Amino acid sequence: xxxxxxxxxxxxxxxxxxxxxxxxxxxxxKQASYEISGKSGATLxxxxxxxxxxxxxxxRAIAQTRYTVGWNIVWAQNGKQCRVKKADALLSxxxxxxxxxxxxxxxxxxRWTGFIKGVTRHEETHGRIARQMVTAADRVVSATRMAHDxxxxxxxxxxxxxxxxxxxxxxxxxxxxxxxEHSSHxxxxxxxxxxxx
Numbered sequence: 001x002x003x004x005x006x007x008x009x010x011x012x013x014x015x016x017x018x019x020x021x022x023x024x025x026x027x028x029x030k031q032a033s034y035e036i037s038g039k040s041g042a043t044l045x046x047x048x049x050x051x052x053x054x055x056x057x058x059x060r061a062i063a064q065t066r067y068t069v070g071w072n073i074v075w076a077q078n079g080k081q082c083r084v085k086k087a088d089a090l091l092s093x094x095x096x097x098x099x100x101x102x103x104x105x106x107x108x109x110x111r112w113t114g115f116i117k118g119v120t121r122h123e124e125t126h127g128r129i130a131r132q133m134v135t136a137a138d139r140v141v142s143a144t145r146m147a148h149d150x151x152x153x154x155x156x157x158x159x160x161x162x163x164x165x166x167x168x169x170x171x172x173x174x175x176x177x178x179x180x181e182h183s184s185h186x187x188x189x190x191x192x193x194x195x196x197x
Contacts, residue, residue: 027090027093031096032096041197065093081147082152083145095120126177140163
């Protein structure tokens with residue numbers, strides 16, 4: 001499960017062209033956890049259902065990927081021409097996973113280990129899609145230039161529109177990935193059934 005917050009773009013304008021756009025995507029990753037206890041797969045799943053990160057108003061998730069994107073864009077202007085001189089994107093990803101409070105019996109520990117590896121793989125795929133999204137947006141932002149745009153206002157509006165379109169495209173990919181993974185024969189459903197048996 002993923003949760004996205006997109007922050008506003010910060011822009012600054014410079015006069016006169018200099019070097020080409022020096023784009024960069026910086027990624028920070030944090031990991032959070034919530035404690036659960038139980039001796040069986042069913043009690044562990046119940047504990048995750050009670051204590052996991054919120055997913056909507058009434059339900060909770062087993063794990064969660066949250067990410068925010070912030071931009072710092074510097075514009076260069078030469079007469080009426082405007083272009084991006086530098087674009088820096090910061091993608092901050094936070095993964096939240098369940099953490100066991102108690103020791104488990106060896107068979108249950110083996111099942112838990114397989115379960116948490118699969119859940120981690122699922123959440124890291126959300127993180128990978130988020131990286132792809134910001135990289136695609138960064139390429140578009142860095143290549144932005146407009147011939148007749150004194151003040152760079154039209155260029156800034158164009159960047160916001162293009163970035164919003166890219167975000168929407170990748171959000172659809174996130175939704176499709178979750179839909180596949182959480183389907184009756186998907187990986188997450190299989191992980192839950194293997195833990196519960």
